[in-house]
Amino acid sequence: MLMSISSKIFFALCINLVLWECIIRLCISSPCTQKADAELGYVNIPSVSYLYTSEGYSRGRFNSLGFNDDEPVKDKDVQRIYVLGDSYTENFQVDRKDSYVAILEKKLNQASATRIDVVKLARDGLTPAHYPLLLKRLEGDVAEFVILQFWAHSGGDLYDRNIITSYREDGRIKNISVRPKVEDRGKEKIRFLINNSALAYFSLRRFKPMIMRGSALLAAAVKRDAAEPSNNMVKQDKTLVDMQKRLTFILKSIQERAERVLVFYIPTPGIFFKSNVPAQSMTRQALRAAALDNKMPFVDLTNTFRNHYKSNNQYLNGFINTLPGMGHLNVFGHRLVAKALYQRILREGMK
Amino acid sequence: MILSSIDFIIFFFLLLLILNFAQKFVDDRKKDILIGASYFFYGYWNVKALLLVVFVSLGNYLFGELLSNERYRKKSVLFLSIFFNLCILGYFKYFNFFIDSIRSLFPHGADQLHSLKIIMPVGISFYIFQAMTYPIDIYQKRIESASLRDVALYISFFPKITVGPIATASEFLPQLKKPLALTKENLMAGASLFLLGLVKKSVFADNLAVFVNEVFDHAVLYDAWSILSATVAYSIQIYCDFSGYSDMAIGVAMILGFTLPVNFNYPYKATSVTDFWRRWHISLSSWLRDYLYIPLGGNRRGNIRTYINIFITFFLCGLWHGAGLTYILWGSYHGVGLVLHKIWSAVRINVSESPEHIARKLMKNTYGAMLVTYLFITVGWVLFRSSSVKDAAVIMGRMVTGAGGAHWIHISFYLIVPVCFCWHLLACQQRIKKQLVRFDTLLGLSCVIALVFSVLLLSPLDASPFIYFQF
Numbered sequence: 001m002l003m004s005i006s007s008k009i010f011f012a013l014c015i016n017l018v019l020w021e022c023i024i025r026l027c028i029s030s031p032c033t034q035k036a037d038a039e040l041g042y043v044n045i046p047s048v049s050y051l052y053t054s055e056g057y058s059r060g061r062f063n064s065l066g067f068n069d070d071e072p073v074k075d076k077d078v079q080r081i082y083v084l085g086d087s088y089t090e091n092f093q094v095d096r097k098d099s100y101v102a103i104l105e106k107k108l109n110q111a112s113a114t115r116i117d118v119v120k121l122a123r124d125g126l127t128p129a130h131y132p133l134l135l136k137r138l139e140g141d142v143a144e145f146v147i148l149q150f151w152a153h154s155g156g157d158l159y160d161r162n163i164i165t166s167y168r169e170d171g172r173i174k175n176i177s178v179r180p181k182v183e184d185r186g187k188e189k190i191r192f193l194i195n196n197s198a199l200a201y202f203s204l205r206r207f208k209p210m211i212m213r214g215s216a217l218l219a220a221a222v223k224r225d226a227a228e229p230s231n232n233m234v235k236q237d238k239t240l241v242d243m244q245k246r247l248t249f250i251l252k253s254i255q256e257r258a259e260r261v262l263v264f265y266i267p268t269p270g271i272f273f274k275s276n277v278p279a280q281s282m283t284r285q286a287l288r289a290a291a292l293d294n295k296m297p298f299v300d301l302t303n304t305f306r307n308h309y310k311s312n313n314q315y316l317n318g319f320i321n322t323l324p325g326m327g328h329l330n331v332f333g334h335r336l337v338a339k340a341l342y343q344r345i346l347r348e349g350m351k
Numbered sequence: 352m353i354l355s356s357i358d359f360i361i362f363f364f365l366l367l368l369i370l371n372f373a374q375k376f377v378d379d380r381k382k383d384i385l386i387g388a389s390y391f392f393y394g395y396w397n398v399k400a401l402l403l404v405v406f407v408s409l410g411n412y413l414f415g416e417l418l419s420n421e422r423y424r425k426k427s428v429l430f431l432s433i434f435f436n437l438c439i440l441g442y443f444k445y446f447n448f449f450i451d452s453i454r455s456l457f458p459h460g461a462d463q464l465h466s467l468k469i470i471m472p473v474g475i476s477f478y479i480f481q482a483m484t485y486p487i488d489i490y491q492k493r494i495e496s497a498s499l500r501d502v503a504l505y506i507s508f509f510p511k512i513t514v515g516p517i518a519t520a521s522e523f524l525p526q527l528k529k530p531l532a533l534t535k536e537n538l539m540a541g542a543s544l545f546l547l548g549l550v551k552k553s554v555f556a557d558n559l560a561v562f563v564n565e566v567f568d569h570a571v572l573y574d575a576w577s578i579l580s581a582t583v584a585y586s587i588q589i590y591c592d593f594s595g596y597s598d599m600a601i602g603v604a605m606i607l608g609f610t611l612p613v614n615f616n617y618p619y620k621a622t623s624v625t626d627f628w629r630r631w632h633i634s635l636s637s638w639l640r641d642y643l644y645i646p647l648g649g650n651r652r653g654n655i656r657t658y659i660n661i662f663i664t665f666f667l668c669g670l671w672h673g674a675g676l677t678y679i680l681w682g683s684y685h686g687v688g689l690v691l692h693k694i695w696s697a698v699r700i701n702v703s704e705s706p707e708h709i710a711r712k713l714m715k716n717t718y719g720a721m722l723v724t725y726l727f728i729t730v731g732w733v734l735f736r737s738s739s740v741k742d743a744a745v746i747m748g749r750m751v752t753g754a755g756g757a758h759w760i761h762i763s764f765y766l767i768v769p770v771c772f773c774w775h776l777l778a779c780q781q782r783i784k785k786q787l788v789r790f791d792t793l794l795g796l797s798c799v800i801a802l803v804f805s806v807l808l809l810s811p812l813d814a815s816p817f818i819y820f821q822f
Contacts, residue, residue: 315759
């Protein structure tokens with residue numbers, strides 16, 4: 001029986017939807033692996049598989065806590081080190097075994113008689129203001145050892161409109177909190193689709209800027225302004241002094257929940273690769289001063305990265321599907337970070 | 352407006368609606384619609400530059416009228432028309448280059464000379480060359496003079512005005528004498544070609560551009576393997592970019608019922624430099640042969656004069672591509688290559704098993720010849736792509752000396768280059784295209800939709816401009 005042209009188009013479309021769903025699932029991206037969270041914005045769905053190829057390549061499964069890490073060891077005799085960070089630590093860009101957290105754990109276990117478990121508590125997009133919230137979610141009140149990861153934009157992230165900073169009369173910081181996440185209704189409406197279809201999720205991410213622009217134009221056209229939550233706090237300019245105050249406050253909050261804290265800093269990508277990137281970032285200066293204020297060891301990787309590049313002509317950011325010297329750490333970057341942290345921990349001692 | 356943009360898709364869709372509605376109108380009204388659309392298309396970029404197109408159309412139309420009038424000396428009118436067109440091209444494209452060259456040669460004596468702020472109109476090299484063929488073809492009695500409407504449409508026809516193909520007056524104007532009509536067959540054939548061109552440009556060329564641009568712009572940072580890979584990638588990028596655009600232009604013209612000349616014929620299958628120029632930018636090489644090389648004497652005045660004519664033709668070919676030393680050197684490089692190939696073909700070797708005999712055997716071997724030709728062409732692309740002679744020297748130097756540096760080869764190189772080479776070497780591309788890219792079968796429709804998906808999902812969101820737009 002001959003098919004009409006509209007039937008042929010319909011079936012051709014169906015064939016392509018299935019075909020591209022398979023291609024994307026196998027080679028490009030998994031469906032959405034996130035769910036909404038009031039405090040953190042979103043979290044990864046525990047025990048769900050993922051495929052990540054936007055930058056670098058990795059495939060794996062989140063642990064039962066919803067982090068890109070192996071399951072935490074539940075043994076009581078295990079010494080635990082928590083690593084708090086953002087996308088640099090969450091690390092979708094290289095295999096989990098090649099991340100600095102895994103390499104650090106391996107090195108520490110080789111050097112120690114006691115079993116050491118380095119636990120990753122990191123998620124892409126987190127700011128330092130979120131670090132105390134992550135620690136709060138741990139079972140037990142005080143962590144033995146916490147490593148805090150910062151990078152060149154961490155200080156600037158504390159001035160994001162979702163971070164509420166209040167001040168005392170004398171100018172000291174009273175509190176830094178994260179504004180509760182307003183549910184993204186648009187995304188929640190299609191949650192079922194993007195959580196089950198790799199094609200839908202990939203298309204949404206790809207065309208999101210265009211969709212956002214279109215929605216903004218539409219909203220402006222019907223004069224429906226989103227209610228901007230009021231922030232009665234006095235707006236502070238981003239200065240070195242103010243940034244240092246904020247970082248000091250964050251580090252103090254962490255110190256209340258951790259016996260030992262180590263702070264480390266990853267420099268701007270390309271600082272050593274492209275000559276026009278400034279070496280000194282405000283975050284780096286402010287963080288160094290804040291760590292000193294709180295008497296915390298501070299590992300600054302700027303010169304380590306620069307010297308490595310000069311000696312080996314090897315860039316530490318960038319992948320074959322991105323530009324070199326940009327973006328997140330590659331395997332060489334992770335090895336260098338692990339080595340630097342390991343040497344510092346050995347120097348300071350585990351206890 | 353470029354052919355791969357959303358603006359163009361909307362514009363073309365509206366034009367087809369108007370033309371469909373105007374099916375019952377007389378041909379002159381349809382031509383007026385096409386002229387209006389072409390002026391809108393070109394003026395979308397710059398309205399002032401559109402005035403130049405109108406001026407060129409008027410000028411060449413008048414020369415055509417003078418050539419048809421027995422009262423005037425045809426040769427003088429012809430030279431005047433060539434002078435008119437070349438002056439316009441020379442002013443807008445080469446004036447500043449000429450001034451800068453004099454100043455660099457005579458730094459102290461040329462203080463009074465200043466460059467002008469001249470914006471080079473898009474496509475001027477293409478439409479001037481096309482415009483020139485009108486009076487020349489009349490002079491050579493290939494065509495008769497046409498109406499102002501036909502000449503205006505010929506010069507401004509939007510699918511070909513910005514990046515070609517360069518359709519001569521004798522190729523295009525006779526088509527205007529036939530009734531203009533939209534047919535289903537032309538629509539389907541044109542749409543298939545357009546889609547294939549879009550895939551070549553958006554999926555292949557634009558993805559390779561990410562790699563090529565980074566390495567060529569920062570060559571001192573990368574090692575020899577990265578630079579070599581980027582050079583090979585560029586050879587594929589420029590082919591996919593230019594042939595992709597040509598396919599889109601030919602496809603759009605086909606939908607409207609016009610035939611534009613084929614511009615590419617799998618150029619990396621060429622077994623010699625001469626063969627390459629029969630396959631690459633065919634419309635330009637044909638133009639150069641018919642309107643420059645043959646009038647210079649071609650190969651009719653002895654070997655030495657032939658070699659000189661070939662060199663001059665390709666020197667000017669390089670200059671046509673751009674007002675820059677790298678383009679002139681690139682054109683001269685190809686001129687020398689063509690001359691050497693001509694000499695090589697003429698030489699007879701009597702002693703068997705000599706190195707020359709073995710080399711000749713190798714060259715007769717098709718794949719050997721293709722490889723040698725490809726290497727020759729690709730070395731030339733380094734000159735073509737580099738922003739200066741110094742950069743080209745740095746890139747060539749780093750490749751040849753095996754320089755160290757960061758090693759980075761983008762994934763697009765591994766995915767796209769082998770696919771393109773394999774497709775190039777296949778013998779049955781046309782048959783596969785005809786079977787798979789069609790709108791009347793389920794398999795064909797599935798392939799068409801798959802190609803659309805590939806453009807939507809796999810092309811970089813910040814697309815590179817067409818390489819040949821700058822000429």
